[in-house]
Amino acid sequence: MHSLPKLPTACCRKFFVSFRKIARVAMRLPDGWPPRTLGTLRRQVLAWFDANQRSLPWRENRDPYRVWLSEVMLQQTTVAAVVPYFQRFLKTFPTLRDLAAADEQEVLKLWEGLGYYRRARHLHAAAKRIIADHGGKFPADATAVADLPGVGRYILGAVLSQAFEQKFPIVEANSLRVLARLFGYRNDPREGEGRVWVWEAATAVLPEKRIGDFNQAVMELGALVCTPTSPKCPSCPWAKSCIANRDSLQTLIPPPKKPPVIVACREIAVVIRHREKVLVCRRSPDAKRWANLWEFPHADWPAEELFEDAVGRIAEELTGVAVSPGRELLTIQHGVTRFAITMTAAEAQRQSGQFRSPFYSEGRWVSPGELKDYPTSTPQRKLFLEVSRPQQRLF
Template sequence: MTNDAVAYHFGMAPLAPLLLPWFDAHHRPLPWRTSRDPYRVWVSEVMLQQTTVAAVVPYFSRFLAAFPTVHALAAADEQHVLKLWEGLGYYRRARHLHAAAKALAASHPDALPDDPAVWADLPGVGRYILGAVLSQAFGRKLPIVEANSLRVLARVFGYRGDPREGAGKAWVWQAAEEVLPDERVGDFNQALMELGALVCSPSKPRCGECPLAAVCVANRDGLQDQIPPPKKAKEVVAVREVGVVVWDGPTLLLCRRPADADRWQNLWEVPHAEAGEGESDEAAAVRVVRELTGLRVKVGEVLTVVKHGVTRFAITLSVLGATRAAGRFRAGFYAEAKWVTPAELAGFPVSSPQRKLLTRLTEPRLF
């Protein structure tokens, strides 16, 4: 479909007059919609990236209670920020949000700016966050594209390519810009996403309830199941890891990942790593602790097994208990370590699989 076709199609049937009344009547009363304060919009949109609305609602409320302004967030300790983010995943979002808050608090102490150039230079702010914040908070005529709005636009226009990559990605962003109204731009962007979430679902869309049904090519031609095309399946790789709960009397070893780690930067965990091919859990446990911490340990039995996924990896983490035999912690792979009691574990920000593991440490049957 050419750019002229995009303009012609919606020159004949603009979306805003059809979509905005539906949005006014049917949008969900979400906590970040009570105000167009740019800080609230920004925090919510960062949280919503790659996360469901239902999951975000309680996190948003707790986060805003702890950090009600950009200045409060800027002044916070990163560990506190990560702790409040725990369970949302994609922790780089939290670190970028914190770093950007520091930059904004320093450069614009009186109010968050209505300036695309300033926002574009902030860590973690790409085209989506830029458009979401500036259109909703300041009425800037900027588009947004995410999974829901992408699906709506592809179906309405009848775009048969993959709008998630390459030429299709460029097309959908241009389409999102072409359909913007002159007024209520932020509401319109929200309405596109809300329609995709509530009506124009990936499977079995409720076209009979859709305000855009009369102008939708996919609805007209019966292509809802084909547009957009299914995501390409990624090969899942099975990975076997071994983790070790190292005890020294009543305390256990908790280690902090470095700021430049490949994932879970600055989060805490028990030592763990991939087991070698043919390597027993016991041998891997001794090696992992020695290589990552410098300690020598006496290994006991398997305490629990935690299964989780990271991108295309399906990880089976066997966790063994161990006691410290000799040596002192040596920083290297980990930035630092602390000996803590089980009661203190709740105060440290950790990844979801580590929280599952550490929660199990409070179960008496493990010891």
């Protein structure tokens, strides 16, 4: 058994509670591992990282703004998807001050397609907070960082370790898998005591120097070598120490996730036309999903309801505008969490009424050509494109 590294002194309450939980479950080195093993593991993975890390734009320097931006983008998203977004974002907002001064709609527009839009709104709100409370300088103090909108334990550790070389662990999908296999942890490290264990393991393995590199090295190892299926153990710097490799447990560690129960549902979206314009609506700032993004009004379409009735009902309930239903435009399949949604879009002509909505914060009559300027979700972008096509615009 070995003692845990010293906890950071300037931790805010929410993380301090988590660290106390961790401290209660002292981590045990696997049987047969001499006490100096951790030092060897650190050296091995850092040497591997030096030789094998991918050249990624956010690795060019350790500027806290760049580290923070890349880590927020990388949550729930692949590296390949993030690279062009990161480059476009930095080109538009080269500094934290530029981001703070931007309009939120501009930020959301740049984020369009990356998903989890709350991250973009938090990023923007945090940039404003840093300008207001820290003179525009990204804080190096854990309490101040933890207090920023959208900062959880992962972002805190990623920024403080990579930008400021502070001794903070990180756990995400890659490092979780690598650590569970390395130590031969058989329970689920994503839940309950397993989550406590994995944060403790990530804390225990941290070196005294090159902390940011070490955290990145473990993630990179998970991305390139210790992959979910078919890990390349013969090329792994930890192959000789790894318990999963020794006992051929790679497919059992971590235990496979239970697949979610997929629920099929269907919706109708209504493109309400009036003269040469269409009605687009902005979701409210506190909407659970796609807050502040624009869209054509859409809602569930129960099996027993006729298509034309549903089009009229949805338009009136969501926008206050009475319509006469028109033709179907297109059908879009998309997934949201565990829901497999079939969304049928229909045209409708405004008959009477002004925009008034219990659901949307704003409605605007815009020409189809203007739709490209409005930030929206991926399925609605397909509909925006369809409505903006020249033949549609003549209809």
